[in-house]
Amino acid sequence: MSTTANSLHVLIVGGGIGGLTAAIALRKQGHQVEIFEQSRLATETGAAIHLAPNANGVLKRLGIFAERGGANPMERLTEYTDGGKLKRSMDLTEDNKRWQHEWLLAHRVDLHNQLKEAVQTPAEDGSVIAFHTASRVTSVDAATGTVVLADGSQHTGDVIVGADGVHSVTRSALPGAHTVRAEASGKSAFRFLVPRNAALADPETAGFCTRPGELCIWYGADRRIVLYPTSHNSVLNFVLIHPTEESAEEAERGGEAEGRETWGQQTHNLDRMLQVYAGFDPAILKLLAKADPQSVRVWKLLDMAEIPSWHTERLALLGDAAHPFLPHQGQGGGVAIEDAASLAVVLPADVSAEEVPARLALYDEIRHGRATRIQQYSRLAGQDRADGDARSVANGNTGKAAFDMYGFTDYNFGHDEWDNSTQRLREWTWNRMESPYWRMPIAFGPMPGPRQTHLGLPRDGTRSTFTTASIRFKTSRTVLQNLFPPGRSGWRFTAPDTVAYASFAQTTLNKMHWLGGSGYKHFGLYVHGVEYVGSPDGTVVRGTYMPILFESLTDPIVSGREELGMPKLYTSVDVYRREHSYRIRTGWEGAQWGNFLLQDLQQLQGKDALESARGGISGENDAGILVYKYIPKTGRQNKNVAAEEYPVFDPFAEAVPTPQPKRVYTTSKASFSIDPLDWEQLPTMHHIIARLAELPVYEIVGGKVVEGEGVPDVSGARPI
Template sequence: MGDATSNGLSDDKRPLKIIIVGGGIGGLTAAIGLRKQGHDVHVFEQSRLATEMGAAMHLAPNANGILRRLGLFAENFGANLMRRLTEYSAGGEKLRSMDSTEPNKRWQHPWHLVHRVELHNQLKTLATTAQDGNPPIEFKTATRVISVDPTNASVVLQDGTIFSGDVVIGADGVHSVTRKAVPGGHLEAFSSGKSAFRFLVPKQAALDDPITADLVKHDCELCIWYGIDRRVVMYPTSNNTLLNFVAIHPESESADETDGDTWGKTSNSQRMLHIFSSFDPALLKLLDKADPKSVNVWNLLDMDRMPKWNEGRLALLGDAAHPFLPHQGQGAGVAIEDAASLSVVLPSGTPVSEIPGRLELYNKIRYERAHQIQDFSRVIGQDKTEDRKSLDMMAFTNYNFGHDEWDNSTQKLREWSWSRIPNTYWRMPIAFGPMPGPRQTHFGLPRNGTKSTFITASIKFKTSRTVLQNLFPPSRSGWRFTAPDTVAYASFSQTTLNKMEWLGGSGYNHIGLYVHGVEYVKKDGSVAKGAYLPILFESLTDPIVSGREELGMPKLYASIDVYRREKSYRIRTGWQGAFWGNFLLEDLVETDPSTELGGITGDSDDGILAYKYIPKAGRVNKGIAAEEHVTFDPFSEADPKPRPQKIFKTTKASFEIDPLNWEQLPTLHHVISRLAEVPVYEIVGAKVVEGEGVPDVSGARPIE
């Protein structure tokens, strides 16, 4: 094979070089899934795949859906749909029979009974064939891995070759070598106390015998015969032409027929008939139809839980991580789920530096579910028949079948990615993740507003302090004007924003009332000074929602139409065709921008003061706040800083507020009527400012 070197720890989002140790069902599924993600996959299998056991297996909906997603449909190579479950006593008394056709309709994917060798062959063909523009997977048989380096993602082969990559996946079964490279992985599988004979019988041979024909008359039927400490499981495969048998019994009764705990050792079929001699004669006649050379015995192994399945850039799947007893028919299925999860958490573009964290995520996603199904299998395998009758088998089935690991891992990866974003803004609906907005991209990165543009027109006027004071939050202490005068100053300020990155380069309009010279006295006696913003109207939903939820700004919707001419600037505001505001600046004269100082309107306000109020949900909570506080946005923290480029001033400006009525403004009349009450003693200034740089207002925060 030659020596291969590591690709290094760069984060250039190239395809990952993935080494999979083990070419069984789980390993090949992982290989296909990761190849589908665009990665360079290499599979090392120690056997020559020349002595695979001829037996069948369950392909339940939870596993079947994953294979179908990868392009493998078991019905195309002889799999049978599971249609009926029948249980017998050891003596042949029918205990119950259930039609599983109807329950099958509950699951998104079918429940198939499939020949294990056929499934494995199909996976090999799929893996070693170019697909979707991706090359064939390199699949090396008779290649034994003897050690793994999780830190460097390298493996040592038996011939001394070191093969390095970015990720190593241990799919090398119950006697895993890769397991030993994970802390706590020096566990050894131990006998569960049971062994199983496994073999196939042609169905036609059973149908041709009047004694056994009745036992196999239904296609797609799984049958179980229960003894006190032993049982026989039978189900069809290969288009109902073969019957698969699993005859589970105390290990001690066939121990002299086994060689340790390996697969594929020839067992004396007469010994099997002796072990089950107390069972129904018709069943014994059926067992006797097995070719003696095909009857193999398998020691059923179990293993204690490992603390975890990953270390550095190594992760385990299937029996390498959690050997399964066969009593739920989920051993291969859970390995397929593991493979799907790994394929999801290592998508195209995964940086090498993130691999350990993503494998840690894989362990977190899969650990409890796999072990829960493992525990179900142990419980179902118990000998106490009375205890078995009390088990909620449907609950087990629902847990096993009602799961899609590809979709589940996709969501867990999303949540993991979201959790890594610093200072993330969250707002409803949170099910879709952090919302992109003026302060963050959909990746949670800060927005760049340096090239965004603004045109702000403002009209400043003298008015009644008392009327403005009445717009402070009701029954809220701490608010006051800096000056004790009976007059105060306020501005209507309208801004047109454009070239906004977060809006795809477009923009919107807003207009608000800014009350100057306001102070808020905090509980510790310190004072925040600014322009108080009782209301801000905006012409687009997105900034309204983000500003209300993320910043606590008092925003409502209004249509805001701007008519700009060479020397005039007119603003008309309304709601659903009902126009309530007209603002006019005339005889505008351009002035030197360098002479302009101050905040939004040229005043000495330190920032914007507002009040956030979010109601508690529910009728019983009417009038109760879920959140309320004073919000302050200091101008000194504006980022980026606005850069005025042109300023136009005038002494000729006016505005008119028409309160209309409740019919005309059914959601706004209470607001507009209050604005209409604000008297205008004198227009003291008006201007239009054009410039670049729009702050994201991320400095806005609770004041205490």
């Protein structure tokens, strides 16, 4: 997106991973960006970094593919006692398929170089990011958006992003934050790299690195060794966490420069490290001894109390400046990347400078709780195990909650911050409207257009006919769950995976008695594997969630909305049925927005085929349909007051009459495309079609056409 006269001028303090990611994302949003980095080369210290799915997905969205820089997949986790006894070894290749993005092990310098290259490369519109090195910021004025450099020069913008790390200067500008400092946690870490070939050449150490993408941990009572490969599995990265007092002299010799942390780099660090881990398995000690003495560094692990707010006026913090992380989950860099994504989302191209303080407050609201929670998980993951057990924390020993690795992983990995923040920004915008007019389907926000009337007519669908064509596809759980009723609790997916399944289904109804023997067509989005858990008795209701159902005739739209709570709207539905193909085109007043095609249809034979086709209007054998009913209260004086509002479930087991499939056709060759067009072409529904067009398609699972007799009247639909 091009920068415009209305774009913001953003000043980023710090050129580390978080700062560079923010720069790339904010330029993508159309803003003018400057970076101020205190070092001359902005070289990332450290050795390797975890790019878990939650972080890797953000980078990929920004055009950063870490695997091109040498990052390799995380494929196995193996844990040992300090004496070398194998505790467990888990193949993660299947588990990783749960996540829509890869879990990568990257060389930190390689990733930093990729980010720098992206920052220093002009965008397609020619816009550049000004990257000022050797530019140490000494103070900031959050009210005016001004940063002051060590040479006395001043730079003013609309936004200041404090990405200047654990010893942040920008943090001191937050009210009350100057009293909060990063403190030693009591643990330090030796860090270094060893060429993988050196380990493979030794029979005693080769077994630790024969399998690609394997992360190994040796647990002692109060210390541990973490080993994993990076750079296309050519380099082994080591992190050795231990009590600080055992290497305090080395860390102190390394010293701390003013405003930033440095690492001890004395040649005798290697000897001291081998002493600290003298009681460990001789084989791993032999591998440690292969380190270049000049490369072994020791780092004090710092922690910091939660600061109440990450923002004030035109200043917002991200990454370690806001929430320093202990390294025990490998999420420090990832959460900084998430911060950067969220900040960019809440500052889109059309935001004004006057709105900046409110948008930064929203950023804080979106990110603060999640980052703090992962920060606490990292503390739990780093607790000492008195018995060296890698799997749990003994409550009697720590007095704290047990370490739930799977729960932590699901929470950390199962998140897409760009999509999450996009939804939060939508809801924030809706809530700030002076007089929003809400009507179904509320998942898409306040609706334009006049208020609908209702028409209730009984019907007998026993002899009515139906033909349902459906296309099932794999997509993003995060994007789908953003279509859940906003601000209403109780909705969730049955599984925590970040991939989910949905279907577009179109049904042609005919011989409808209540329509004088004629018919109509409907077309909907069906989100599979959803459950509602908000009923008073705690009952879990599972089914397929339907956020939108389009129909081609006014009468069923009105009756379905008002009587049943079905989220219906009008669209034209044109069907072209041929012997082996089925094409659907959807539109409004001549503007075509959807094209759906099933080709090479093959008819199934036998009773089992017909039984498999039984189910609901989604085209799948679902338990029922979940929707959310919202009817505005009548009267101008009652704007934004609901007359009825509750979830509704339509169980197919109670359908009257029961649909009777007659013929079933299937295909593996199905496809669809959605064009959101613009407001002029779709004046009453562009905001909905644009959201449908955002659905990523990871895989078309298949297509199906079912013909039959008996159309239910949906009289079983009821509030939950």
